[in-house]
Amino acid sequence: MRNRVYVFDTTLRDGEQVPGCQLNTVEKIELARELERLGVDVIEAGFPVSSPGDFRSVVEVSKAVSEPVICALTRAVEHDIEVAAQALEFAKRKRIHTGIGSSDIHIYHKLKSTPEAILERGVKATRFARNLVDEVEFYCEDAGRSRPEFLAQMVEAVIDAGATVINIPDTTGYCLPDQYGALIDYLMNHVSNIDKAILSVHCHNDLGLATANTIAGLRAGARQMEVTVNGIGERAGNTSLEEAVMIMRSHYETLKLDHNIDIQRIYPASRMVTRLMRMPVQPNKAIVGRNAFAHSSGIHQDGVLKNRENYEIIDPQDVGIPASSIILTARSGKAALSHRLDKLGVTLNREELSAAYDKFLLMADEKKEINDEDLMKLIGQEVKQRVLEIESLEVVCGSNDTAKAAVSINRNGVKAYNEAAGNGPVDATIKAITEIMGLNVKLEEYLVQAITGGSDDLAKVHVQISQDDTFFHGFGCDTDTVLATARAYLDAISKV
Incomplete structure (x- = not known):
């Protein structure tokens, strides 16, 4: 179906390249299963040759999910491709994503080569990969700044060599939407064998145009979009899955583009990415930001x-x-x-x-x-004054001990005390307070910010909790991050 857009999710690969957002194998499996429930068509699970951990993660994700295609990234290097094929051994449906730079900037200044040599390397890598798996995606890195004539020549050559999907990345987020759309349109009309492959759009957000460029590319004929949940990714991020999907839904009469995403799972997936990657969503973020509605x-x-x-x-x-x-x-x-x-x-x-x-x-x-x-x-109604204050907080944690927290709270003049153990001092403190208050609430969001910088800086903590589908926010501030957390959590609970 030519109006079907395949959703290629690279949260586990490009999204995980954000400093501080690395996931271990167990976390990758958890997120991969959520992506499968969300309905993505392809999960780019990692770059196997980059590290033993990434190799293991691709192996385990391949075992854990069955519906999406599992994709592994490589350079146009035979060893990379061999390692990727090994990592994909257990995948029900497997794809190798290989490629090389296509712009003059990359060819001459990064790769120190010539267009002819780069073309030869791309074709050779594609043939090698196609001998190992049925699906090969080829990326023309920095395609957004490439000469259209050479790009068309490269695309045609790698399709002849066996590529089934061609990725046209705006690697630096440079293109304007009309420029990027025109580039896709040029390829659709100047590559003789384009009917044998799917064009894919992979846009970055350096100028805030990733989503706009993605939609422009789809309108011009691309039928796969490469996205991340919450738009996370290298530098300013990638195209946001939720934005592109909801644009297609909101403008269906104009775009006539379909997808397989279960949109009711968008917010749960967003929350999971925030939790596992410790990457907060800005409050005014479209679709999933705290202030979006x-x-x-x-x-x-x-x-x-x-x-x-x-x-x-x-x-x-x-x-x-x-x-x-x-x-x-x-x-x-x-x-x-x-x-x-x-x-x-x-x-x-x-x-x-x-x-x-x-x-x-x-x-x-x-x-x-x-x-x-x-x-x-x-309105003049009598309200019993609620006083909830932290009287004392003591935590014990370290590499050899389970973290423990001892919390004393002033509840309307009456002191309440509790101790709890947890996975770190923050978890232990929150559990101790929750037990004291006796409320059935869920911690939805936990964010810590340094006000200025330095190890002695004030920590500002924001938490969001929910009870019966109603959300409450709390804030706390202290040079002690755990104490700031306790105050923020208690502030939120006081509003329940």
């Missing part, structure tokens, strides 16, 4: 409450997010205030609402966000 402007809140489609082109539940958020701030209007009061079981007539709104604005100017307790005070 949050509304604080009064005009927007009023519109969303009347009809979600006034300000949301995607239903958050479609991508696995329980609901939109109406955030009460100084920019909120009467409609949002009335909506939140209704949820608290408080109904006000028009005059009462106007009076409450005037008080609300004064309060909102003093606080960044208004919570339910603030609202109850605002």
Whole structure:
């Protein structure tokens, strides 16, 4: 089906190249299984020749999943290709992804070679790989800055040599969408055997154009897109899987492009990548960011409450997010205030609402966000003051001991104490606090930031927890990261 777009996920390979995001084999297997549930067509599991760990991960991922094609990256080097084939031994469907630079910059300045020699190396590597596996994908590195005539010559030659997929990467994120689309169109119309292979788009986000370039390439005839969950990847990242997929869905009448992704698994997959790779998603990230479906402007809140489609082109539940958020701030209007009061079981007539709104604005100017307790005070209802403070925190951890945390909390003037063990001091501390509070909550997000820098710097910790599909945020700050964590977690719990 020519309108079917194959989703090639490279989170485990290109995404894992982000400093600090390396995964061990067990984590790769967990994420690969989630990608299989998500419905990706190809999982690029690693670069086997690069390290024993990467080789082992490709082997184990090949054993763990059965539906997607498992792909292994190589250079146009016979040893690389042999090692990749060995790593793919247990894959039900296997693909070797080999290639070489195609731009003059790469040919002359990186590879110190000539176009003729590079062409010969590419053809030789493709033939060698095709003798080992049925599916060979060839990447023309830096294709975005290549001469179209030479690129077409390379693509035609490697298809003749047995390549089934041709990857046209905008390796440096340089292209404008119309330029990249024109390059794909040129290849579709100037490569005589293009009908024997699928063109693939692999775009980087150095200028913030990765998703736009990917869609431009698909419109021009490419039928595979190479993406990562949350758009993570080398430097500024890769094309975001969730963005490209939801563009195809939202603009289906224009694009007429199909895919096999279960979109309701987008948010769970995003959360897993954040957790396993310790790579936070920026709050305003499209589709999966914390604020993607949050509304604080009064005009927007009023519109969303009347009809979600006034300000949301995607239903958050479609991508696995329980609901939109109406955030009460100084920019909120009467409609949002009335909506939140209704949820608290408080109904006000028009005059009462106007009076409450005037008080609300004064309060909102003093606080960044208004919570339910603030609202109850605002309308004059008696509220028992909640005091939740860390009285003391002691942790024991090290290479030879299971981490333990001893926490004392002041709960409305009454001290509560608990000890817990965990996988590190943070885990132990969170478990101890959870047991004290006796709440069934789930930690959704845990982020630590240094304010300025240095080992004695203040740590700012942000946590997000959930209970019954409702999300709560907490913040804490201290030179001691574990204590900052305890304060942030308690801050979030106090809002449950």
